[in-house]
């Protein structure tokens with residue numbers, strides 16, 4: 001930025017803006033295609049949100065915070081390797097957080113994001129109706145003291161939250177947005193004696209599993225996640241979408257047509273032109 005002539009007085013504000021805009025770009029053009037699919041992302045950016053069109057200040061809807069965006073709970077693995085040649089570290093207690101990061105816990109992001117020229121990064125768990133075992137027994141450092149030990153389970157917490165906020169069933173949302181709801185056999189809860197419609201959080205996990213092989217969210221989950229993320233960016237007067245839609249990333253990217261999260265996280269020397 002100094003080389004571009006930014007004054008010392010504006011340096012921090014400019015660095016913040018540049019980083020934020022690059023991150024926003026990576027969310028829209030790297031994270032979103034991976035999470036909801038290339039074609040759905042393209043259509044969303046072309047046509048805009050069909051259902052989530054807030055006026056003025058954007059609030060995050062309950063369907064997003066208490067169901068759809070919790071899809072990541074299913075993607076978590078029980079253990080991660082964070083350094084080349086290092087050991088596999090368990091989520092708990094090894095990676096619990098809430099403490100200074102020791103040198104053997106500093107993450108080599110090329111193990112978690114695909115980077116050209118490096119071995120393929122570790123994959124997340126598929127998005128499906130299961131959670132890695134450690135998430136079913138959260139440590140007290142995360143939950144605090146509990147009266148009811150069932151709340152050690154992140155699945156119980158996610159489901160309970162949906163009940164507490166009165167979320168509609170997955171089938172109800174599917175019908176509302178014009179998608180064919182999953183069949184009872186596809187949801188698979190009847191064998192456990194469940195006869196009602198499906199809690200939204202669990203429905204969206206099963207939708208990803210049944211309709212997309214666990215590779216990405218299905219149609220209803222994609223609609224909620226995609227429309228809310230886009231609306232948040234468009235509702236932010238400081239986002240690159242609001243300030244200058246013709247803006248393009250200025251930091252170097254490994255693929256010249258595609259700036260992504262790995263370009264932000266894993267430093268590299270761009271080739272010198274000419």
Ligand code: HEM
Pocket residue numbers: 064065066069070071072073075076091138142154157158161
């Ligand atoms: C080791 C990894 C993770 C742990 C231990 C964890 C744990 C938790 C816990 C304990 C809650 C509060 C649950 C409740 O009582 O309602 C929560 C909420 C949530 N989590 Fe996670 N989570 C993890 C990863 C993720 C990922 C990868 C995503 C998304 C990609 C995610 C999305 C959310 C969302 C959207 C909420 C609701 C936040 C709110 O409304 O305030 N989590 N998580």
